Amino acid sequence: MFVSPAHRVHLRYSKSQTSYEVYVDLSEHGTGSYVDVQTANFPSGLNVSVEPSTVRVVLEERQAVTLPVDVELMNEEQIAEGHTIGDPEVNPGEVEVHAGASVLDNITSLQAFVDVAGADETFTEVVEVIAYGPYGEQLDAHIDPESVEITVPIRLPSKEVPLEYDTTGELEDGLEVLEMTLSDEAVTIYGRYDDINDIDSIHIGTLDLSSIEESETREVEIPLPDGVSYVRPEVIELDILLDEFEESTSLDLEIEMDNLPETYNASIPEEQDGDRAYRVTVHGDEEALSELSEEDIRLYIDFSEEELETGEQVVPIQVEGPNDLEYRLEVEEVPVEITETVAGE
Secondary structure (H helix, E strand, C coil): CCCEEEEEEECCCCCCCCEEEEEECCCCCCCCECCEEECCCCCCCCCEECCCCCCCEECCCCEEEEEEEEEECHHHHHHCCCCCCCCCCCECEEEEEEEEHHHHCCEEHHHHHHCCCCCCEEEEEEECCCCEECCCCCCCEEEECCCCEEEEECCCCHHHEEEEEEEEECCCEEEEEEEEEEECCCEEEEEHHHHHCCCCEEEEEEHHHHHHCEEEEEECCCCCCEEEEEEEEEEEEEEEEEEECCCCEEEEHHHHHHHHCCCEECCHHHHCCCCCEEEEEEEEHHHHCCCCCHHHHHEEEEEEHCCHHHHHHHECCCCECCCCEEEEEECEEEEEEEECCCCCC
């Protein structure tokens, strides 16, 4: 409702404690413009006049719309040193706005202001929602709810680093580690940039193999290096998968090159090759192992399964031997230097 212009009341009676009223009665009017000014509670002996005696009232039907709330962060440059601001979360994200059509049509945004100066951790505030028009003017509208809850994430600098661990001791006879895997190969550390910049990995401990009797999963709490405020995740799992064999033996064998095209040469660099022998552990029953010799097993690289290019390539080592035995390679792949054959070789 809009009322204009300003009104002045003339009184010709000086003593009274009555509550006087000058009003417009709209109870019997619909939409549109009307002229009607009334007075009430003036003493009967008092001569009252209202100047001007008319008022223009524009009535609009009240409407409701649902609009999103925008968060305006103030003093972002004044947050704690080294911290960053995440995307604010608003609850509820939308509110209902009640007003006349002319007001609703002029709303360009609903704003909630949050001051983040000095913030060094995530915080939540309840903030009033304000409706604004196209020129930044505040509009008169009823907003439900009047306030919303805003959570502003404040984050420390972060860095992802890999996890490392060592093993010590030996398993009981007849047991072998098939696989040890971490649920997370890396974690994210948080802290001041100068404190975390030089951290390249986290050592999570040493696993004593002699304490393991069967396959199991262990929870490992991530230690915090100096200067790190916190780490995510804080706890990871180490899955240890064991296998059991009655008998085993180990052989040191050279690697053969299979299906190498005539136009290429392949060699294992000396620094990786050592004495040119690679260990394979063979598992099976006692009788089969007793009859086994080095001639029964060979290690090879199958170049028919590789896309050859000159230079160094890392390729898998394959095992060929009796089908009733199982094989475990100490080294499962090896770098190979590929060169083109020189004419006349």
